[in-house]
Amino acid sequence: MLINNAGIGVDRRIEIVDGFELNFAVNYLASFVLSTELQPLLEASAPSRVVTLSSAMHASVKPRTPDDLQSANHFKWDKAYNRAKLASILFFNEFTRRLEGTGVTSNSLHPGAAATNFGGEGDLTEFTAVMLRIMRWFLLGSEAGAQTSIYLATAPGLEQVNGRHFEKLTQKAPSELAQDEELAKKLWQKPKR
Numbered sequence: 001m002l003i004n005n006a007g008i009g010v011d012r013r014i015e016i017v018d019g020f021e022l023n024f025a026v027n028y029l030a031s032f033v034l035s036t037e038l039q040p041l042l043e044a045s046a047p048s049r050v051v052t053l054s055s056a057m058h059a060s061v062k063p064r065t066p067d068d069l070q071s072a073n074h075f076k077w078d079k080a081y082n083r084a085k086l087a088s089i090l091f092f093n094e095f096t097r098r099l100e101g102t103g104v105t106s107n108s109l110h111p112g113a114a115a116t117n118f119g120g121e122g123d124l125t126e127f128t129a130v131m132l133r134i135m136r137w138f139l140l141g142s143e144a145g146a147q148t149s150i151y152l153a154t155a156p157g158l159e160q161v162n163g164r165h166f167e168k169l170t171q172k173a174p175s176e177l178a179q180d181e182e183l184a185k186k187l188w189q190k191p192k193r
Contacts, residue, residue, distance in 0.1 A: 001153045002038060004031035004052040004088075011077035023077065027084030032091050039099075046103025047159055050095065051152045056110040056167065058086040059175035087187055089165065089174050094184040096163040105162040108174070109148045 008026040016025050031052055035042075042048045061082050092108040099106055148169050152158060165174045177183070 001049045001051070002035060002042065003149055003153055004035060004050070005149065006030040007053070009077060009081050013075040013080075021072070021075075021080060023080040024084045024087070027081060028087040028091065031088060035091075035095060039104075042104045043099075043102045048104050049153055049158075050092075050099075050104060050106040051149055052088055052092040052095075052106070052108045053149065054088040054092075054108050054110055054165075054174075055082070055085040057082045058089055058178055061086045061175070061177060086175075086178055089178040090180070090184040090187050093163065093179065093181070094188050097181075097184075105159070107152050107161060107164050107166065109152060109166040110172075111146065111148055 006026050008023060010022050014022040016022055018025070020029060035050060035052075042050065057078070061079075089108050092106050096106040148166050151169050152161075152166060164171050165178075166172060173179070
């Protein structure tokens with residue numbers, strides 16, 4: 001099994017050495033690269049499962065904004081995060097199609113708003129960091145936040161469940177934009193910097 005659980009929230013635009021915006025690189029590209037590099041091993045180990053974490057915030061992305069996944073035109077950290085999480089679901093959708101018939105299943109999920117180290121020290125300005133610390137009092141604990149990931153990766157009876165999105169142990173359709181097959185295929189082309 002492979003659980004893609006990379007997440008970061010940086011409230012200023014930072015480009016990594018490869019020229020990609022940091023939120024996009026960690027929240028989307030890291031899972032894309034790891035999953036595609038491990039694809040031969042996943043297929044050879046079938047039956048196997050791939051679980052990709054996203055966020056319910058993906059649904060706030062407007063139809064025209066996926067073209068600016070690098071947040072080059074106008075950077076706002078929450079929008080950069082939301083676009084990257086939309087890209088994660090689009091990735092999983094296309095990955096599911098490409099894995100058809102291999103014995104590898106691929107599902108995505110929103111774990112719920114959990115109190116983790118997201119937005120760790122140095123990632124956020126002081127104001128945003130304070131606001132996040134206050135919000136943590138109202139969030140799920142990390143164990144509760146991990147339940148859906150563990151369920152999708154290990155539950156008997158889910159061996160054949162493929163291409164689905166879950167929230168809190170329940171199947172739930174992602175946004176309409178996240179189900180756009182053409183957009184998912186376009187995303188698999190070489191990302192623009």
